[in-house]
Amino acid sequence: MNHSKFRAERILHAYVDGQLGRREKQRTLLRLETDERSRKRVCELQRTKEWVQFSFEDERAPTRGLPDVRRCAWKTGVLRVAASFVLVSLIAGAGWISRAARQTDGLHAALGTTAVRPHHVVLNIGTSNDASFDVQLKKIAILLDKYRAQGMQVDVVTNLVDPVLADTASSQHVASIRRLISRYNNAHLVAHKNGVQRPRAQGQDLHLLQPPTNGRSLTGS
Amino acid sequence: MDLVNRIFAGRDLRKKIADNRDRMYRVALAWCGDPMVADDLVQETMVVALQRIGQLRDRQRLNAWMYTILSNGWKQHLRQMRPTVDIEDTDLAGEGDAESRCCEQEIVAHVRRSIEKLPVGQRQALTLVDLAGCSYAEVAEVLEIPLGTVMSRLHSARQTLQRTLSSIQASDPGPTPYLRRVK
Numbered sequence: 001m002n003h004s005k006f007r008a009e010r011i012l013h014a015y016v017d018g019q020l021g022r023r024e025k026q027r028t029l030l031r032l033e034t035d036e037r038s039r040k041r042v043c044e045l046q047r048t049k050e051w052v053q054f055s056f057e058d059e060r061a062p063t064r065g066l067p068d069v070r071r072c073a074w075k076t077g078v079l080r081v082a083a084s085f086v087l088v089s090l091i092a093g094a095g096w097i098s099r100a101a102r103q104t105d106g107l108h109a110a111l112g113t114t115a116v117r118p119h120h121v122v123l124n125i126g127t128s129n130d131a132s133f134d135v136q137l138k139k140i141a142i143l144l145d146k147y148r149a150q151g152m153q154v155d156v157v158t159n160l161v162d163p164v165l166a167d168t169a170s171s172q173h174v175a176s177i178r179r180l181i182s183r184y185n186n187a188h189l190v191a192h193k194n195g196v197q198r199p200r201a202q203g204q205d206l207h208l209l210q211p212p213t214n215g216r217s218l219t220g221s
Numbered sequence: 222m223d224l225v226n227r228i229f230a231g232r233d234l235r236k237k238i239a240d241n242r243d244r245m246y247r248v249a250l251a252w253c254g255d256p257m258v259a260d261d262l263v264q265e266t267m268v269v270a271l272q273r274i275g276q277l278r279d280r281q282r283l284n285a286w287m288y289t290i291l292s293n294g295w296k297q298h299l300r301q302m303r304p305t306v307d308i309e310d311t312d313l314a315g316e317g318d319a320e321s322r323c324c325e326q327e328i329v330a331h332v333r334r335s336i337e338k339l340p341v342g343q344r345q346a347l348t349l350v351d352l353a354g355c356s357y358a359e360v361a362e363v364l365e366i367p368l369g370t371v372m373s374r375l376h377s378a379r380q381t382l383q384r385t386l387s388s389i390q391a392s393d394p395g396p397t398p399y400l401r402r403v404k
Contacts, residue, residue: 010372013379017350019357048382052251052351055332061246062260066239067268 012038016045121147122155122190130172137176144184157190237283238270244353245291251348252295254337262298266291285359288349292363299341328389335385336378343378346371 014020015028032039123140140156147154180187242263249259269290277286336344345364349355355363360371 006376009376013372013375014357017357017375044383045379048379048386049351051328051332051386052336052347052382055329055336056247056251056352059243059247059250061242061263062256063264064242066235067264067271 008038009041012041012045016042016049120153120155122157124157133173134176137173137180141180141184144180144187148184148186152186154184154187155190156187234274234277234280234283235271238267238274238287241284241287242267245287247352248288248348249291249295251333251336251352252341252344253298254333258298262291262294265294269294284353284355285362288353288355288359288363292345295345328386331385331389332382335382339378339381342366343374343381346374347378347382350375 011020011024011028015025020028032042121143123143125136125140144154177189181189245263245266246259249262250256253259253262266287270287277283336347339347342364346360349360349363350357357368357371357375361368364371366374
């Protein structure tokens, strides 16, 4: 059988099996209208196909029900128990962490900081309450003492949420912060650039108490 | 809501798997020719399918996925079987008798025996298309062969079957069918 005949034969098989696309099917149908041999061949192929189907038509599987895979899937059960245990542990861990975070009352020791930069701790000043700011500074001082003893650098982050706290002209805490900076050489104050520039653009008297180190980032080196 | 949908989808898949049983059994029977082995193969396929149902990402592929499992089970069975007689060398039992008894059961028996005698690759391609109703692309996926090979195997298998059918009918064409006008 030469190549073109073999190709024609394949097309007829595909036609009988319903595997032709619309255009190819149309072409084949037109060919069948004019070509007696192709018509005969299609009949033969169709007949063969139907005999194959007919030969197994009455066969039914003796076993009817679906297999019970629960017993077979004991490994899956063990995995589920293990996954549940991990989940419970994670929930308990998250609860413990949130409790510890609440106890710091406004001071949040950022998780995973040591992974970002070894031997560094980030303290976030999350309060904008003018009255309790002194208390926060005292707590920061205690933590700075603790981390200094361990030889760790501390980045103190403030988002400058309250203009009253940030404004060096009116803030009552300037002297306290100056003392903190001069006393602890392991502390570094960090602020967002926008947090400094925006109040200045609004006309607030804002001076940095510590010389800026441009380009330094918490997630950097 | 998502959980409820997933539960219903899981049930739907289980039902589809169960509905496939008879068709799979026919294919398995055509492959191995032994009802007991065919039933075992199908049951094993069901177990594997239900255990790994979570691995099926595209549900449209359920058919091809299940026949792949069946085909793997069949391959494993063939490896364990170690036949002592080459099936290609075995003569068809009662082949000569068919000349005088061209009834329906005889043709069916001949067709079945002819399918059993086909090389494994041709047998699988033919039965997956004709009995399982798989597309050529699905057969290529199940058997891990190119599409062209599927078509050649199908062509060869049908040629062999046609020769069998022709040999039966050439000897005894049987009663001539006629059409009756129905008003």
